[in-house]
Amino acid sequence: MISNSGILAQTTFxxxxxxxxxxxxxxxxxxxxxxxxxxxTSLIDAFxxxxxxxxxxxxxxxxxxxxxxxxxxxxxxxxxxxxxxxxVKFTQGKYFLEDKEVNQSELVAALLQARQEWIAGHPQEEFxxxxxxxxxxxxxxxxxxxxxxxxxxxxYSDIRFAVLTQ
Amino acid sequence: MQNNKEKKYDFELNLIPFIGFMSVCICFxxxxxxxxxxxxxxxxxxVGGQSAAETEKKPLLWVMMDIDGALSLDVRDAAKVxxxxxxxxxxxxxxxxxxxxxxxxxxxxxxxxxxxxxALIQPKAQSSYEDIISLMDSFKxxxxxxxxxxxx
Numbered sequence: 001m002i003s004n005s006g007i008l009a010q011t012t013f014x015x016x017x018x019x020x021x022x023x024x025x026x027x028x029x030x031x032x033x034x035x036x037x038x039x040x041t042s043l044i045d046a047f048x049x050x051x052x053x054x055x056x057x058x059x060x061x062x063x064x065x066x067x068x069x070x071x072x073x074x075x076x077x078x079x080x081x082x083x084x085x086x087x088v089k090f091t092q093g094k095y096f097l098e099d100k101e102v103n104q105s106e107l108v109a110a111l112l113q114a115r116q117e118w119i120a121g122h123p124q125e126e127f128x129x130x131x132x133x134x135x136x137x138x139x140x141x142x143x144x145x146x147x148x149x150x151x152x153x154x155x156y157s158d159i160r161f162a163v164l165t166q
Numbered sequence: 167m168q169n170n171k172e173k174k175y176d177f178e179l180n181l182i183p184f185i186g187f188m189s190v191c192i193c194f195x196x197x198x199x200x201x202x203x204x205x206x207x208x209x210x211x212x213v214g215g216q217s218a219a220e221t222e223k224k225p226l227l228w229v230m231m232d233i234d235g236a237l238s239l240d241v242r243d244a245a246k247v248x249x250x251x252x253x254x255x256x257x258x259x260x261x262x263x264x265x266x267x268x269x270x271x272x273x274x275x276x277x278x279x280x281x282x283x284x285a286l287i288q289p290k291a292q293s294s295y296e297d298i299i300s301l302m303d304s305f306k307x308x309x310x311x312x313x314x315x316x317x318x
Contacts, residue, residue: 050192057199058195074295076300079205082205083206140291141293159315161299163204
């Protein structure tokens, strides 16, 4: 018998579930029992809700862009999903192309090299020319202008400004 | 053969492996969770790309940002837009862009020229990145989806 050979039946004198059974209540056993097992239904419900919530919120954006402590991205509401593209970051007065520091004067050369590497790595695809710009919200446009100009000079026509979703 | 009359309907599920699996799942998801949601605002280069002859003439809104938050708007290639609405100036509010006024102007322009969907933003050197993004966000929310940014 399944009910008699169950783990709980073997390890406890009686169960709360058994006592509440509508088919064959075991009130007498329940009254005499010394130990009581936990009602696990609520625990499993809580676990299930947690797992579903975390799975729904799961995002890989953190792997695409790394936001440092000193960088506060601007906020926006009408946004698009982030995609993996070439990332140019401006932080603490320095420019970074894919986490590699480059001087302002070297931005054009670095973007050209990135473009050539992309074309070499994707021979059958058309070059999309997209750059994601990541900067602190207090940055002045004169600092970002160098990136926009370098992009224009190297054939990157699409700019994606990294923002926080409002 | 088992007699149907003796069949028991009460049985206990072994929940221990299930709880173990759920615990592992929760730990993994909590450790890898990204609480900050990063997205992008997609814009185009306002200059370059195609030559003027190749570019299709579409209604266009040029927005010049001033350092104090004031905006100068210039509507081009939009025959339906009356002269009074073609060149506008939106004064700043407390040293910042007056987004309520921007919303109103965008709604007025779209009412007379529904094909207007492109706005090109020309910031100043001292314009803050946050103001530029907020302005783009405001235009996107009000139906101007094709945005461009012009370098200095």
